[in-house]
Amino acid sequence: MTTAxxxxxxxxxxxxxxxxxxxxxxxxGELVDELDMSQPAVSKLLRxxxxxxxxxxxxxxxxxxxxxxxxxxxxxxxxxxxYRKFWRGKLTALQRHIANND
Amino acid sequence: MTTAxxxxxxxxxxxxxxxxxxxxxxxxGELVDELDMSQPAVSKLLRxxxxxxxxxxxxxxxxxxxxxxxxxxxxxxxxxxxYRKFWRGKLTALQRHIANND
DNA sequence: TATATATATGCCTTGACAGGCATATGCCGG
DNA sequence: CCGGCATATGCCTGTCAAGGCATATATATA
Numbered sequence: 001m002t003t004a005x006x007x008x009x010x011x012x013x014x015x016x017x018x019x020x021x022x023x024x025x026x027x028x029g030e031l032v033d034e035l036d037m038s039q040p041a042v043s044k045l046l047r048x049x050x051x052x053x054x055x056x057x058x059x060x061x062x063x064x065x066x067x068x069x070x071x072x073x074x075x076x077x078x079x080x081x082x083y084r085k086f087w088r089g090k091l092t093a094l095q096r097h098i099a100n101n102d
Numbered sequence: 103m104t105t106a107x108x109x110x111x112x113x114x115x116x117x118x119x120x121x122x123x124x125x126x127x128x129x130x131g132e133l134v135d136e137l138d139m140s141q142p143a144v145s146k147l148l149r150x151x152x153x154x155x156x157x158x159x160x161x162x163x164x165x166x167x168x169x170x171x172x173x174x175x176x177x178x179x180x181x182x183x184x185y186r187k188f189w190r191g192k193l194t195a196l197q198r199h200i201a202n203n204d
Numbered sequence: 205t206a207t208a209t210a211t212a213t214g215c216c217t218t219g220a221c222a223g224g225c226a227t228a229t230g231c232c233g234g
Numbered sequence: 235c236c237g238g239c240a241t242a243t244g245c246c247t248g249t250c251a252a253g254g255c256a257t258a259t260a261t262a263t264a
Contacts, residue, residue, distance in 0.1 A: 002117075003112060003113075003114055006108050006109075006111040006112035007108075007112040007251095009108040010105060010108035010109040010112050011105075011252085012105055013252095015104075018185075022184060022185065022188050027210085027211095028210070028211060028212090029209095029210065029211085037253075037254095038253070038254065038255085039210085039211070039212090040211090040212075040213080040253075040254075040255080040256095041252075041253050041254075042211095043211060043212050043213080044212085044213085044252080044253075045252090045253095046211095046212095047212080047213090061210090061260095061261060061262070062209065062210045062211075062260065062261040062262065063209095063210060063211080063261095064210080064211065064212090068188065070185055070188050070189035070192065071189075073182065073185045073189065074189055076182065077182055077186065080175065080178065080179055080182070082124060083120075083124065083172055083175045084179065086124050086170065086172050087172035087173075087175065087176055090172065113222080115222095129240085129241095130240070130241060130242090131239095131240065131241085139222095139223070139224095140223070140224065140225085141240085141241070141242090142223080142224075142225080142226095142241085142242075142243080143222075143223050143224075144241095145241060145242050145243080146222080146223075146242085146243085147222090147223095148241095148242095149242080149243090163230095163231065163232070163240090164230065164231045164232065164239065164240045164241075165231095165239095165240060165241080166240080166241065166242090
């Protein structure tokens with residue numbers, strides 16, 4: 001559901017993880033190095049992302065390699081669509097106004 | 103900041119208000135009728151939206167008429183942009199895969 | 205098999221926030 | 235000026251979740 005996605009993205013550290021994973025997949029340890037929080041905290045954060053379908057995990061021996069799954073973000077994009085229409089409407093109205101110079 | 107916008111959108115009732123305002127502006131009372139929550143709660147909710155720049159208020163005698171401001175949502179759209187590239191990349195990769203039938 | 209490495213889970217505390225009720229504020233008609 | 239309508243604010247409480255530490259689990263290596 002879209003509520004869950006928004007809740008998750010509200011946390012900067014989680015957005016940071018998604019940003020990192022957008023470039024390439026990462027192990028938990030690598031993410032811990034980047035995130036200035038404890039390893040357990042990172043694992044929990046990843047659990048949240050995983051439950052929401054925002055990341056995938058791949059097992060590599062004792063490591064877990066996380067990667068990005070964009071579907072939920074595409075949902076967010078869909079939610080945003082009507083609003084995009086709204087502000088585009090505003091913009092063109094403004095442009096008309098300027099063009100008419102009134 | 104984008105954190106604030108995500109936090110706000112995480113609340114369904116606040117998204118509902120934005121949806122309603124996308125169609126047309128509304129007074130507080132009208133929103134109360136739609137929202138199944140107390141008037142004070144709605145007023146606080148609107149305060150939050152206003153502080154975040156997501157709505158504008160216009161005074162009409164003893165009424166306040168709220169309208170949508172899309173800028174913060176446009177910010178969100180901007181945040182989303184690189185991810186859009188990501189999932190489009192995935193899609194075209196998949197399409198190539200299917201085309202090559204391998 | 206014992207130990208080290210990589211990650212996950214459980215328990216607990218703390219802080220933030222939503223919304224209820226009571227009440228304050230602002231504006232109207234009479 | 236007064237009572238009534240429309241909205242905002244203050245205070246209080248319950249809920250929930252983030253992250254710290256300790257510990258469990260799984261895999262590798264010696």
